[in-house]
Amino acid sequence: MPDSMDIDPAVLRQLANQHDQVAVDTRNWSEPPHEWLGTFQDSYGKIADPVYQALQRYYDARQKAGIALALEHNHTAEALRAAADNYEKTDHESASVINGSVDPRGNDRHGAQGPATAPGNDAGALANSQPGAGPVQANSLDSRPGAGPVPPAHGAVPDQGAGASPEDSGSGAPNGAVPAAAGRPADAGVSPAQPPVSEGLGTSPISQVSGIGDGDSTAAPIGGDRAPLLNGFADTVIPGAGMPPMSSDQSAATAPADGTTGAGDAVPPPILLTPFGAAVAAAKRQEAEPAHVVNAFVDDDLVIARTLLGAVLAAVDAPAIGLSWAVSVMRGPEGSALFITSNEGRGWLPAGLFLPREVSSPWVWDELLGAEGGSPWEGVSDPARVLAEFGLAWGPKAGAGLSALVSSGPIDSSLRARFTEVAMEGLVGPAYDVDLRTPTDDTADRLGLLGSASTAEMVAAVPDSAVQARTVKLAAQAHAQLVRSQATPPESAEVRVLRDRVLAAVQAGQPVSRQQWDELREADELLAAAMLSRRVDVGRVDLGALRIDEEGSLLRAMVFERRCDELVLLLAQEPSRQGLRDAAYAFEQIMNHPRFVEVPAAVAVPETERVSHPAVSGISVVSPTLAAGPPTGASVSAPESVPVVEQVGG
DSSP states (O other), X not given: OTTOOOOOHHHHHHHHHHHHHHHHHHHHHHSOOXXXXXXXXXXXXXXXXXXXXXXXXXXXXXXXXXXXXXXXXXXXXXXXXHHHHHHHHHHHHHHHHHHTSBOTTSBBXXXXXXXXXXXXXXXXXXXXXXXXXXXXXXXXXXXXTTOOOOOOGGGOOOOOOTTOOHHHHTOOOSTTOEETTTTSOTTOOOOOSSOOGGGOTTSOTTTTTSOTTTTOTTOOOTTSOOOOSOGGGSSSOOTTSSOOOOOTTSXXXXXXXXXXXXXXXXXXXXXXXXXXXXXXXHHXXXXXXXXXXXXXXXXXXXXXXXXXXXXXXXXXXXXXXXXXXEEEEEEETTEEEEEEEESSTTTOOOTTOOEETTEEOGGXXXXXXXXXXXXXXXXXXOHHHHHHHHHHHHHHHHTOEEEEEEESSOOOHHHHHHOTTSEEEOSOOOOOSSOTTSOOTTEEXXXXXXXXXXXXXXXXXXXGGGHHHHHHHHHHHHHHHHHHHSOOOGGGHHHHHHHHHHHHHHHTTOOOOHHHHHHHHHHHHHHHHHTGGGXXXXXXXXXXXXXXXXXXXXXXXXXXXXXXXXXXXXGGSOOOHHHHHHHHHHHHHHHTOTTOXXXXXXXXXXXXXXXXXXXXXXXXXXXXXXXXXXXXXXXXXXXXXXXOOOOTTO
16 A cells, blocks of 8 residues: 555564663763772862862763663663554454454454453554543643653543543543543534634633633643643644644534544544644753753743743844733633733734734733723733733633743742742743744734634635735725824824825835835834833732723824834735735724724815805996876876775675
């Protein structure tokens, strides 16, 4: 068969022996030169004692690193031998099924009960082909060596209802293993990237927005053994249970609850490891390496948050002046979620950034928290404070709490004092392990993550021939609305003039010089620098005590100006549908802002025309002289009495 794969167990065992030999060689290499070190002080004297101490520390660290590396080779050798044994076992069981001595369920056709383990179960295949059973997945973020998929007790998972818990299943799987079917209906599909706002406060971002942990409704509470955060990070993906949503151009077909593609199909699902998941796995391995700290604890949620923030900082090559970022992880009974925000506007994201679909933003949910007139978090200089405020506001409603918080700036001491159980890290730098500037099937742009569905549908309905015209229209409409609705801030006077000049040239079909584009960019950067002094430092304000301040209207107006600058600067690029999506997101940041009041354009009514007749001078009008009249001497007089008229037939 062209798609077949020939596996020789003997080759696997040979590779295992090679790994064992490498482990032995590594241990020998890591041994300190005891004989030379023993004569060092005698040879160089007391004056070289600091060098001797440094050599002792170096060789001690090298020995620890060598032992750890040798252990990894030993674990790899054990895994190869186990894989060879499982392959031979699976091959033997498959041959028994083909020969007819055993049916696919493992029952002997002659009446004897066969092994309950399905073919390939130990290698991560299905635990049972019966409906309602699913694979058992160990904690994919477990930092312990050798952690991986753990088979259930006796090789099968009993059928469980929607409300079953791991304790009820009796599987006894270690490392926090949870049956895939627990707490999830059999027909559960892919969760949407963002629910409609009309779902109300009962809709939790923990499971609906981010799609994180959808397949694990029995996650341990904060402080206990943590369940997997993202199924995309797992070594084995549970079919039909919380897989990341597909991209917009793909169908949202769901897999059967038991993970099979048909009756009697016992082929395990393919392993799906996203680029971001691979980066997280690499960061976990690096974090678990010997750091010369005894019993050092590796916080998986902190590693995930730091990996995302580092990738975002690496993708944003030239961030705006004063722009800071923060990422948090929230955990609850329904799973976990990732949240990201910046300190500009309502968590503004730059163009060209493609984040994992599991990521959400607190600004998507602030209106569900009763912030009808805007959020008091807007204008706060510390993005970590925004995520902490969101955690306090949303946590009680979703039954979740903060488990990790990282920031590109320093973490305020008040946050550390308030959340003593939360893993925090400040001053996170860029990390180039994963590229978030290239779109993939598991990522989405800023409009897909945080934009409205109606705007996304509008963009999709625009024909290719009208993309450029619609982008220009959005920029011109936003500019006109700002001029009508917002008084010109002193810092924005120059940028408005430059923006108006560029827009006029674009609308007239005239070329815009490079100097004009550069002048607009420089003016926008100066505006970003002027916003630094307008942001609010809330370090002295208690958590949960922030209130909307009208003094922030000037900062908000400056943010609107920057979004309008962004709309116009997007016209400097080649027309594309992605450019239109970026423009639509920036347009929504202005028009959909809860504090923005749109002023309609004035309607010009024509004045009533007045017809004036010119006065003619030098001409007089006199009454005409009557030439005719009664004859001379004739007079007319009234009769002296009224004649009596008799009625005929009286």
